Amino acid sequence: MTTPSSSPASLSAKATEFLNLHRAPEILQVVNVWDAISAKTIADVPGTRALATAGHSIASSLGYQDGTVPLDLMIDSISRIAAATELPVSADLDGGYGNAGETVRRAIGVGIIGANIEDRMEPLADSVAKMEAAVKAGEAEGVPFVLNARTDAFVRGAGRDPKEVLAEAIERGRAYLEVGASTVFVPGLxxxxxxxxxxxxxxxxxxxxxxxxxxxxxxxxQELGVARISYGPFTQRVALTALADTAADLLNGGVLPEGIRALN
Incomplete structure (x- = not known):
């Protein structure tokens, strides 16, 4: 049974709000989260307008390698994150789990209004079909699902002519936008x-x-016209670095620092 906060009308409003944040003059920054407490913590930070999950971070927290979390477990994880906040939540859905439309349908069912889905440099026609299926699943559920279609052109482009990699990223990005993706995610430095x-x-x-x-x-x-910036697994790495440094200090005779906040 759908709860009031995740009713189709509520989710549609959140999805519209989330899309509008991408189109606003100010760049949208989403600080990635991986569980309920990280979601609550970031949601309470002034200036946070939406949340996005980091698949790599969720996998690490559950003892999996990136991209290997079973779908049922991923859906459970993102459902807990969505339930922890009233903000729009976009999920990292890896490569779509073999059926991007069904995966998006299930994600919407637990309160998710947008997603990253990776093309993994599969044949272009297959990748386009996957992105289109994700968009159509949102339409079927009555939610203008905000697809941040990811191309791994640069991630998997080592050893190739950089101009060819750039051209392929653009070609794929345009193709995904044509079938309804809201934005194109191109990771890289x-x-x-x-x-x-x-x-x-x-x-x-x-x-x-x-x-x-x-x-x-x-x-x-923002000046260059980018819509959105996210931080992937690096937010979790910052947190774990602080944890490791604190543990090292304690084990070397130190004490807990002043100013610790109760964030749960």
């Missing part, structure tokens, strides 16, 4: 020229990127 070329090729406020050490600052990405 990019300089200004590459970001500019991607925006020119894919479209203003249609490009989504990842923030990693060495990335351009959000303000500059």
């Amino acid at each position: 990019f300089d200004e020229d590459t970001v500019r070329a991607l925006v020119e090729g894919i479209g203003q406020k249609r490009l989504s990127v990842i923030g990693i050490p060495g990335s351009l600052a959000p303000a500059r990405l």
